[in-house]
Amino acid sequence: MQPYATYEEIRRQPETWRTSLDFMSETKDPILRFIRENQPKSVLFTGCGTSYYLSLTAARFFQVQTGIPAHAVPASEVMLQPSSVIRPHPAPLLIASSRSGETTEVVRAVEEVRRRKLARCLAVTCEPSSRLTEVADFSIPLPHTREKSVVMTGSFTNMLLALQLFAAFLSENQNVLEDMQKLPRLGQKQLLTAEEQARQTALDESRNHLIYLGLGEYYGLACEAMLKMKEMTQLFCEAYNPLEFRHGPISVLNEDCRVFLLSGRTSREYDADLIPDLRKQGSDVKVVGEPTDSLDPGQRVDLPPGLEDGCRSILYLPFFQFLAYYQTLQLKLNPDQPRNLGQVVRLGKKGE
Template sequence: MNEPGAFTHNEIISQPSVWAQALQTYHAQAKGLTQFWQSQPVDQMVFTGCGSTYYLSLTAAALFQTLTGIPSVARPASELALFPDLVYPPDQRLMLSVISRSGETTETIEAVSVFRERTGGRVLAITCDSQSTLAKAADIVLAADFAQEQSFAQTRSFSSMLILAQALAGHLAGQDVKMLLSSLPEICDRLLSEYHDLSRQRGEAEKIDRFFFLGAGYQYGLACEAMLKMKEMSLSYSEAFHPLEFRHGPMSMVNENTLVVGLISDEAHRQEVVVLNHMRRLGGDILAIADFAGNEINALGEVIRLQSDLPPWARSALYLPNLQLMAYYRAIARGQNPDRPNNLAAVIKIDTFR
């Protein structure tokens, strides 16, 4: 029998090689995706998923709108299935991008059915199972079967599907995706090695009893995913907020037993540093993740430096691996098995949805 967490640990550290496969997969399908995209005009993109993949959708929608100029929104699949009138504007040519590791989640499949009934629009699936119900229901599929996991918590599946979404948005916007994203596996490998001990120390810190993950723009969905990893793997109190929103009430929870993790953006780093400095003065420990750290970021305390030299949209996946490791080590230190988080299953199904 495997040690508790063995699958999760292996899946986290396998990400460099799995990311390389994700990029190869995208490049092999790039021509077909271009033809699919150009075959019909699109007025709005709607991204959806459940749990982790809903958070992935938040980042994917932000990437897509910024790069392509096409208005893009993200909603939980259950909202699309149960409250479609709140999401689908009339007389708009819509495309639904559905993100799901298994391709079998009940709300996800229902969201596709309702979308077809309401709009007749096209469906793009991003999944880790090319033979799933979702894949068969979609018009076109980006599949990362090689990223599938034995653990319940998503790690490499999330980041691999994110890379596929990054590549899609960049490619359709005319970016040189092959050149820009090719360095991601190597950078990921360096980050996992260089900051392994820091990730472990932060995860095993006994004095910390609450975690807050702050991110804006592309990073908000990633902050939410980091929050979920910490919560589901280790059963720790963990929340995610936009940095400036954190000051409107939630910062009342900050004390000397708090770790505040800032996913620093290029665009708003000055404001984000102000917030993190404020939390430090309130007694919180600070961990910042930034591409390059100037004096004002270095002064915050511990910093994970991505040093990617990539544009913001191209580096999104790099924020995650060390935070996944931190959650893993937190779980092990607390006697939890991150392979099988409490009360969870790999695929969530509902017997009577409609």
């Protein structure tokens, strides 16, 4: 049995996904009533760190599902320059995510937007009694995803799942809703394989430069996978759009690099052309996505097939979270207490 909270919080995710699905189903009517009362013509997603990266993925998914323009920016930009990222007309909606609900930039961003009457605000958090829920117009609380560890794991996947369900409710896309109902079962089935593949990958310490590639909805996931490894191990990690990686950053590749390519149906044709280029300089490449016969088993991390790209999003995370966890153990570090980090980032008072 692993002694760390981080491990248990990764392992329990499929169970918490089921709870989130049930909660969102019960809360569907109030959520839709809030949206219909406000009729947003655009949506801005925001957060900090992990919550910003889930906002990137959620914004892409939301726009694809609903057709409503959506994008994501860090909460600090909303806090300090709200008029540069939000236009009050046509009617916008701000969706702010924070595990603790106390992150200074997120809370102040919502406060500033409401003070200027730029947008209505919806909050997603694991803490129902937080400051964020107080200042937002509507909140989606997920207390069953509270975490003891510093790094966010299950809170990321559950907040993302809640936002994806929110988009699917609005679009009334039954295929997406049916796919999402499968996620707890598929995640539980995949968990042991993901853990063992992550553990085996972490045993190879010859690669100390890690690169994560993801396109569209998967770019935010690539950034989050990168952040988990960087937070927990302090190894050199980067994240890019896979095709953009060819435009300059590919020059860093050598035998010290390991590249993780988050592959989806949208990019599969281009991924096949990219993989040989990534390997030319001796880099190790692992493709994470639906099974494919074109790669050896040791070169891929298989995810359950048959889901739409966006619906599969949270299934990518357990492998990367386990990878960061086991890499941390290899380095004899404490995964629950990364260096220089705490659970909540609080800034000083305004003007200080």
